[in-house]
């Protein structure tokens with residue numbers, strides 16, 4: 128809980144610091160700057176929160192042997208895994224929700240004042256920022272981080288220390304973020320073996336880069352709903368897959 | 383179906399990190415515990431009592447053999463429906479109060495909401511924590527943790543209770559309280575499997591007992607038969623003066639000294655068995 132507050136505070140500070148750059152006054156590109164800053168903070172801090180909280184929550188129960196009492200009750204191990212996942216996921220969703228609210232407020236205030244100063248930048252006085260798109264974007268981020276939570280749970284089912292689970296979480300996060308480079312490399316590489324490895328990694332790990340779709344939202348670009356739908360489905364499928372593997376692995380774990 | 387726990391040919395090996403050898407914590411153990419008895423599982427530290435209990439509960443998998451509880455395989459979560467478990471050195475969610483903890487475990491055990499509130503209050507007073515029910519578990523002493531742990535094991539009104547060293551860290555009065563709770567449970571027709579090293583106490587509350595030494599079952603039977611007269615009875619009188627000794631000998635010669643068989647306590651049997659194993 129304390130961690131949650133600290134993270135929220137940090138993220139809001141990051142967002143607020145983007146106001147420091149106001150003197151530059153980029154006009155409407157300033158809005159893009161705030162949005163990028165907000166989106167970046169949202170996913171970065173959200174992912175960090177997810178990794179830490181998931182590992183702590185899951186391995187904490189095992190390290191403190193509270194899981195033993197719990198699993199001696201008529202509780203399936205799959206229920207334990209799912210319960211932990213939902214717990215972390217709801218926390219992450221609240222976190223992202225709060226940041227989204229702050230971001231929308233910040234953008235709206237700034238946009239209003241820019242519109243007064245430079246009315247010529249706005250067609251017929253309409254707003255530029257796609258506020259609906261931002262909400263959808265945030266929802267997609269919640270699913271992106273959901274995949275990460277499921278992955279960290281999977282690592283936690285066989286890790287003995289939460290540090291290991293966290294390090295693995297950070298690693299897959301980086302790999303998942305850079306995966307599109309590997310996918311692009313696949314086209315260039317000749318060796319069939321390497322191609323195979325790239326596709327295997329590409330299938331086993333999610334491609335987090337897919338979720339970086341917020342770029343144009345502050346400049347009036349529209350986020351297609353069908354894309355959001357695809358991202359949500361992608362997230363749900365990957366999370367379900369990892370949770371299933373995690374349950375199978377946890378079933379074999381000795382407490 | 384009168385067998386509550388059946389352990390047949392169970393062994394458990396633990397991997398020793400950094401070496402290829404394995405530690406055999408439980409070795410080919412066979413044990414049947416009948417319903418409506420209080421069964422004491424005894425043995426020195428590290429003899430595999432807790433490991434046996436965890437295998438019976440399905441918390442760890444046996445390397446060989448299988449365990450059944452209440453007629454179902456231990457690995458089936460449905461088998462744990464009628465079981466209450468008190469782990470050794472229990473530790474609970476620190477931020478909950480005693481009352482919240484019991485409510486939480488009650489819900490997990492499937493106690494109907496309408497009954498839960500009343501049952502939690504009754505259990506708190508039964509284990510002597512009525513004043514501490516609204517304090518956080520994180521601030522409980524070791525003995526209080528054992529008491530709340532016992533209450534937690536009883537909250538689902540299970541027919542089988544598995545208690546791993548329930549009196550460790552509890553003051554003598556508390557230990558007597560717990561012993562009387564266990565007797566009440568037996569009178570209610572429940573089965574209790576109890577791990578302990580407080581042998582004199584086990585002797586007074588258990589119907590049957592088994593002693594484990596180094597993972598193996600050393601002896602099993604009704605407590606009365608275990609403590610029955612041993613073959614090699616001996617007596618010893620310290621501090622006799624020579625004069626008194628002579629008179630005693632004369633007394634014995636006249637045939638006036640009667641021998642009565644000496645009932646050995648579980649403690650003596652325990653010491654004998656564990657010594658025999660280490661020689």
Ligand SMILES: Nc1ncnc2c1ncn2[C@@H]1O[C@H](COP(=O)(O)OP(=O)(O)O)[C@@H](O)[C@H]1O
Nearest residue numbers: 396405407425426427428429430431432433434
């Ligand atoms: N998870 C584990 N990993 C390795 N060794 C273990 C583990 N659990 C128990 N042991 C070993 O198994 C033996 C039996 O332990 P235990 O069942 O706890 O004994 P008891 O409860 O009778 O004191 C001990 O030597 C202990 O070190």
Ligand SMILES: [Mg+2]
Nearest residue numbers: 431432433470
């Ligand atoms: Mg033990």
